[in-house]
Amino acid sequence: MSVRPAWEVREGEGAVTTAWFDVRLEFGDGARVDALAVVAEGCVSLEDVRAQPALSLDDLAVLADWLEDPLAEVSGLGLGPEPEGAGPRRARPAWPRGIEGRWLVAQEYRAAQEEGVDPVLAVMCATGHSRRKSLRLISQARDAGYLTSRHARR
Numbered sequence: 001m002s003v004r005p006a007w008e009v010r011e012g013e014g015a016v017t018t019a020w021f022d023v024r025l026e027f028g029d030g031a032r033v034d035a036l037a038v039v040a041e042g043c044v045s046l047e048d049v050r051a052q053p054a055l056s057l058d059d060l061a062v063l064a065d066w067l068e069d070p071l072a073e074v075s076g077l078g079l080g081p082e083p084e085g086a087g088p089r090r091a092r093p094a095w096p097r098g099i100e101g102r103w104l105v106a107q108e109y110r111a112a113q114e115e116g117v118d119p120v121l122a123v124m125c126a127t128g129h130s131r132r133k134s135l136r137l138i139s140q141a142r143d144a145g146y147l148t149s150r151h152a153r154r
Contacts, residue, residue: 058130109122
């Protein structure tokens with residue numbers, strides 16, 4: 001992995017520093033990931049990611065975690081160890097399973113329809129799952145009676 005400083009912004013004397021880094025991950029099989037990462041206030045954020053071949057949503061969700069420690073070393077910000085007992089970190093919040101999860105999927109789906117946006121994309125964003133998994137969750141919400149049948153909406 002290579003990490004190169006791109007630019008840095010200091011707000012006021014000794015105040016908050018925001019730093020951007022160009023990051024490249026190269027793998028033995030020829031795959032690579034290029035990212036523009038931001039380190040600010042002890043957090044790592046990704047502004048731009050390009051991967052060849054494309055990353056799955058699950059891989060993309062944990063990319064910031066992969067880059068956090070190396071970026072902390074390079075930036076000198078020292079993100080520090082996790083508090084004891086914090087448990088494993090997730091890039092996205094855990095989505096409830098079962099009836100509650102299906103009900104929440106239906107809520108997201110209907111809210112997106114009312115706003116005139118793509119309901120499948122809204123479910124994808126809310127759950128952090130791929131399109132295929134989100135479609136499966138929507139189907140389960142339909143089967144549970146939380147959404148009307150696709151064919152009944154004409």
